[in-house]
Amino acid sequence: MEIKELGEFGLIERLTKDINPSNQSTVKGIGDDAAVLHYSDKETLVASHMFMEGIQFDLTYIDMQHLAYKCAMITMSNIFAMNGKPNQLIISIGLGKRFKVEDLDQFYKGLKAACGKWSVDIIGGDTTSSYTGLAINMTCIGEAAKNEIVYRNGAKPTDIICVSGDLGSAYMGLQILEREKTVFYQQVEEYNKKLKAAQEAGNTAAIKSLNAEREVIFNFQPDFAGKEYLIDRQLKPEAPGNILAQLRDSHIHPTAMIDISDGLASDLKHICKDSKCGCRIYEDKIPIDYQTAATCEEFNMNLTTAALNGGEDYELLFTIPISEHAKIEKMENIRQIGYITEQQLGEYIITRDGNEFKLLAQGWQEE
Amino acid sequence: MEIKELGEFGLIERLTKDINPSNQSTVKGIGDDAAVLHYSDKETLVASHMFMEGIQFDLTYIDMQHLAYKCAMITMSNIFAMNGKPNQLIISIGLGKRFKVEDLDQFYKGLKAACGKWSVDIIGGDTTSSYTGLAINMTCIGEAAKNEIVYRNGAKPTDIICVSGDLGSAYMGLQILEREKTVFYQQVEEYNKKLKAAQEAGNTAAIKSLNAEREVIFNFQPDFAGKEYLIDRQLKPEAPGNILAQLRDSHIHPTAMIDISDGLASDLKHICKDSKCGCRIYEDKIPIDYQTAATCEEFNMNLTTAALNGGEDYELLFTIPISEHAKIEKMENIRQIGYITEQQLGEYIITRDGNEFKLLAQGWQEE
Numbered sequence: 001m002e003i004k005e006l007g008e009f010g011l012i013e014r015l016t017k018d019i020n021p022s023n024q025s026t027v028k029g030i031g032d033d034a035a036v037l038h039y040s041d042k043e044t045l046v047a048s049h050m051f052m053e054g055i056q057f058d059l060t061y062i063d064m065q066h067l068a069y070k071c072a073m074i075t076m077s078n079i080f081a082m083n084g085k086p087n088q089l090i091i092s093i094g095l096g097k098r099f100k101v102e103d104l105d106q107f108y109k110g111l112k113a114a115c116g117k118w119s120v121d122i123i124g125g126d127t128t129s130s131y132t133g134l135a136i137n138m139t140c141i142g143e144a145a146k147n148e149i150v151y152r153n154g155a156k157p158t159d160i161i162c163v164s165g166d167l168g169s170a171y172m173g174l175q176i177l178e179r180e181k182t183v184f185y186q187q188v189e190e191y192n193k194k195l196k197a198a199q200e201a202g203n204t205a206a207i208k209s210l211n212a213e214r215e216v217i218f219n220f221q222p223d224f225a226g227k228e229y230l231i232d233r234q235l236k237p238e239a240p241g242n243i244l245a246q247l248r249d250s251h252i253h254p255t256a257m258i259d260i261s262d263g264l265a266s267d268l269k270h271i272c273k274d275s276k277c278g279c280r281i282y283e284d285k286i287p288i289d290y291q292t293a294a295t296c297e298e299f300n301m302n303l304t305t306a307a308l309n310g311g312e313d314y315e316l317l318f319t320i321p322i323s324e325h326a327k328i329e330k331m332e333n334i335r336q337i338g339y340i341t342e343q344q345l346g347e348y349i350i351t352r353d354g355n356e357f358k359l360l361a362q363g364w365q366e367e
Numbered sequence: 368m369e370i371k372e373l374g375e376f377g378l379i380e381r382l383t384k385d386i387n388p389s390n391q392s393t394v395k396g397i398g399d400d401a402a403v404l405h406y407s408d409k410e411t412l413v414a415s416h417m418f419m420e421g422i423q424f425d426l427t428y429i430d431m432q433h434l435a436y437k438c439a440m441i442t443m444s445n446i447f448a449m450n451g452k453p454n455q456l457i458i459s460i461g462l463g464k465r466f467k468v469e470d471l472d473q474f475y476k477g478l479k480a481a482c483g484k485w486s487v488d489i490i491g492g493d494t495t496s497s498y499t500g501l502a503i504n505m506t507c508i509g510e511a512a513k514n515e516i517v518y519r520n521g522a523k524p525t526d527i528i529c530v531s532g533d534l535g536s537a538y539m540g541l542q543i544l545e546r547e548k549t550v551f552y553q554q555v556e557e558y559n560k561k562l563k564a565a566q567e568a569g570n571t572a573a574i575k576s577l578n579a580e581r582e583v584i585f586n587f588q589p590d591f592a593g594k595e596y597l598i599d600r601q602l603k604p605e606a607p608g609n610i611l612a613q614l615r616d617s618h619i620h621p622t623a624m625i626d627i628s629d630g631l632a633s634d635l636k637h638i639c640k641d642s643k644c645g646c647r648i649y650e651d652k653i654p655i656d657y658q659t660a661a662t663c664e665e666f667n668m669n670l671t672t673a674a675l676n677g678g679e680d681y682e683l684l685f686t687i688p689i690s691e692h693a694k695i696e697k698m699e700n701i702r703q704i705g706y707i708t709e710q711q712l713g714e715y716i717i718t719r720d721g722n723e724f725k726l727l728a729q730g731w732q733e734e
Contacts, residue, residue, distance in 0.1 A: 043394060
């Protein structure tokens with residue numbers, strides 16, 4: 001169905017009719033000039049992200065449902081990274097003419113799935129046309145008690161640097177998707193060449209045989225066997241809310257925290273800069289999934305570079321006082337990868353063979 | 368300067384280095400995963416808007432500074448329309464390659480001017496590339512005491528319908544800008560034709576004379592004489608905060624309120640729908656500036672249609688109990704244009720000659 005058949009107000013009504021706010025802090029959601037929230041005894045947290053077609057996402061390999069899910073998880077992840085709880089989400093979307101009402105249905109399906117997972121209310125937004133690609137903006141609002149908020153600037157020398165989950169997997173998932181996309185386009189191009197040649201030669205038998213092949217080519221099934229985890233990490237990332245619950249249960253309060261979106265190196269450097277300190281991390285402590293390692297070998301890529309700079313991990317990177325060492329050690333899914341130092345000692349990674357390399361936001365460099 | 372020379376972090380630092388939050392409710396602005404706000408004894412209001420190049424704005428006739436100012440005012444206007452005070456603004460921007468650092472400087476200049484006017488803190492946002500046009504999203508956060516918030520749904524039969532300022536002027540401003548743009552493009556096209564003809568004929572004298580003309584053509588100065596107010600209303604709208612102060616000073620509490628963005632007809636229908644009531648407004652009561660009327664005549668357009676459906680007025684449309692009639696009458700800049708009725712009486716405009724026409728979201732129709 002064309003969007004213009006419904007109009008702006010009709011479209012909004014269709015997409016939002018079954019949205020019912022459930023959080024106590026949501027006084028009024030969709031339907032007025034502004035949403036009304038009640039945050040009496042907690043601090044309010046706000047984070048906003050823009051996602052542009054061709055830059056942050058490629059609709060060749062992510063569908064509207066996964067896209068909405070991913071964008072929502074990324075935005076919520078910022079609230080978790082403050083040790084907060086996300087409560088509300090506002091969505092703006094700029095849509096080119098090629099999108100149909102059904103695309104928006106899929107988008108909202110993914111959005112609702114992501115919000116449902118963390119009991120987040122969809123409280124409003126804006127829908128507009130776009131002359132060009134798809135543009136998405138999400139703003140997440142959450143809460144945290146004042147003394148529970150974890151900023152980037154609280155790390156102290158001797159603090160232990162911890163990271164949840166594993167790193168580099170979303171990046172390697174992207175590599176696989178890019179490769180399959182290339183394979184697909186190559187097949188299409190070759191097919192078109194052959195067809196053109198057959199048509200020019202008037203080779204009816206060849207044209208017939210190529211027409212039979214057509215469906216196989218255009219129903220290309222990418223080969224993800226054994227790489228399912230990586231694809232999932234790229235297309236369906238999860239906000240790290242469970243890690244916070246684990247830390248709370250163990251009465252561990254991080255001194256500094258950030259979610260890993262740009263890559264471990266870049267995000268650890270943010271903590272160091274804001275906390276005015278240095279760091280040492282150990283290459284062999286960085287958590288890496290087996291599929292990530294195997295795929296790096298297959299692609300002839302450096303595994304540590306993928307883990308340090310791949311990005312899109314949406315894991316939590318945080319520091320804890322050294323006194324909490326024993327508590328953390330027991331936790332599945334959290335790895336201690338190094339420690340915080342005085343600022344003048346710089347930011348370094350210690351490789352498996354004992355060498356120290358300066359940590360750079362993009363890659364790492366021998367000194 | 369190219370944006371890539373600074374990089375994302377360098378650019379953000381340059382644009383935000385002199386931004387210092389001044390509102391008590393801003394605990395932490397730019398620089399962490401999320402902004403931290405403190406809204407203890409008031410309700411939190413949130414509104415978000417997306418602005419896409421070629422849809423909401425045309426960079427042919429609005430510069431980056433005015434654009435930022437306008438987008439910020441529009442977003443703040445939503446908070447005022449709840450009878451709130453805007454406190455914080457979050458800005459996301461998706462930038463095509465053609466934009467330079469200096470364009471962003473201008474954008475932030477306009478942004479800071481708008482925010483400064485209403486003591487609003489810039490507390491964060493997102494900067495990304497765009498393969499195509501400019502995409503902007505702004506989210507405004509504000510506050511209001513629970514019993515002061517004015518929703519769209521509180522209008523009651525016999526309530527008086529009021530509107531601030533005047534209507535249709537921003538729309539007529541747009542008509543003038545569109546006309547001047549057309550004139551400019553026609554001149555350029557004619558010039559290019561003449562130049563091509565001269566070149567093909569090898570007419571050196573004509574080419575020389577055309578080259579001399581070139582600067583005049585491309586430094587086109589549009590003719591806005593006598594239309595300055597309309598251009599201003601289109602390019603530099605103001606959020607209606609002063610009207611709220613006036614109402615508060617007179618102890619008038621509107622029963623329903625909305626800001627006029629889509630046009631009086633459409634926005635009044637929102638109030639009627641949400642309040643489950645009807646309305647009568649009088650054509651001759653609708654406030655119209657002299658320049659708007661003169662320009663409508665010049666363009667051979669219907670003045671009432673421009674006022675009812677032009678949009679982008681960013682004036683306040685609100686209803687008050689009939690008992691407040693005398694108080695409102697004294698107020699400069701606020702006009703009483705009609706009254707609220709029972710829902711079954713429908714939504715009508717009464718023309719100068721006493722006819723009733725059904726109010727339609729787009730235009731109005733004889734029944």
